[in-house]
Amino acid sequence: MTSNVTAVSYGLNMTPAGLEQLRSVLASHGAELQSESSAGDSRYGVQVLDLALPDAAGLAALRRAVADAATDGFDTALVPSGLRSAARKLLIMDVDSTLIQQEVIELLAAYAGKREEVAAxxxxAMRGELDFAQSLHARVAVLAGLPADVVHSVRKEVKLSEGADQLVAAFKAAGHTVAVVSGGFNQILEPIAGDLGLDYWQANELEIVDGALTGKVLGAVVDRAAKEKYLREWAAAEGIALEHTIAVGDGANDLDMLGAAGIGVAFNAKPAVRAVADAALNMPYLDAVRHIARV
Known part of the structure; x- marks a missing residue:
């Protein structure tokens, strides 16, 4: 039984030779080209190839083959056509080093003179070498005694990733749902979520007592299991099938969320994440995700 899949290629240097190599790999795995079109803008190119596979089971093997081909200058996402054509979709993203350019814990730690130590x-943790919850508690502990006002200072330092606001606006304008879930902190995320008009958002809560950070977080840590849990909860609340969800992240604590989504996108991610994600996005423009999802 045939399966309809779309190969979406995107990158800073999409050469004819590279695209021809991609077509060759697709054809060698039985993918029949149905149509082809171009998109993108002055920042990056996009090539969209609609395909028919002999059977749905071949998608995983085809993804591996495309990843192994390692075409220079661009990446390719293989997306089930059902996701691209879905009337309603859910986009869920990590925050630090995904929605925003920085790691907030490092910005906070700089005020305690511990930035390099915390960054290491x-x-x-993002490479998956440490337990995320334990590492978060250790990193937050160095903030003990800092005045709560440092939170406001850090907010001013935070910058959205390039194209992040365009990505959210495009999904919202098309009637889709946008959520973020973060191992960072609500005190930083709340105003960002409000400005972007996000439908759902969740992060950790820094404990503040008598106007100072205590070096602790309140409640359970938002770790990799929690990220998947929120994906499932929010999709169910919106009546959106998991196969119509798109997850984007960069670190090991995003792996469960990326694996549970209809397609998981590794955004400028650690090698361990790129190795298992459905697709990789290795350029700074987060809005390329909209081409993957056809939004």
Whole structure:
């Protein structure tokens, strides 16, 4: 039984030779080209190839083959046509180093003179070498005693990833749902979520007592299991099938969420995440996700 799939290629340098290599790989795995079109803008190119596969089971093998081909200058996402044509979709994103350019815990730690120390722990956690919850508690502990006003200072330092606002606006304008879930902090995320008009958002809560950070977080840590849980909860609340969800993240704590979504996109991610995600986006423009999802 045939299966309809779309190959969406995107990158800064989409050469004719590279695209021809991609077509060759697709054809060698039985993918029949139905139509082809171009998109993108002055920042990056997009090539869309609508395909018919001999059977749905071949999608995983085809993804591996396309990833192994390693075409220079662009990446390719293989997206089930049912997701691209769905009337309602849910986009869920990580925050630090995905929706925004920075790691907030590192910005906070700079005020305690501990930025490099905390950055090293963050990198190890994102590579999957440390338990995320334990590493978060250790990193937050260095903030103990800082005045709560540092939160406001850090808010001013945060910058959205390039194209993040366009991506959210496009999904919202098309009637889709947009959510973010973060191992960061509500005190930073709340105004961002409000400005972007996000439908759902969740992060950790820094404990503040007598106008100072205590070096603790309140309640359970938002870890990789929690991220998947929120994806499932929010999709169910909106009546959106999991196969019509798109998850985007960069670190090991995003893996469960990326795996549960209809398609998981590794955004400038750690090698361990790129190796298992359905698709990789290795350029700074987050709005390329809209081409993957056809929004």
């Amino acid at each position: 722990v963050t990198e190890a």
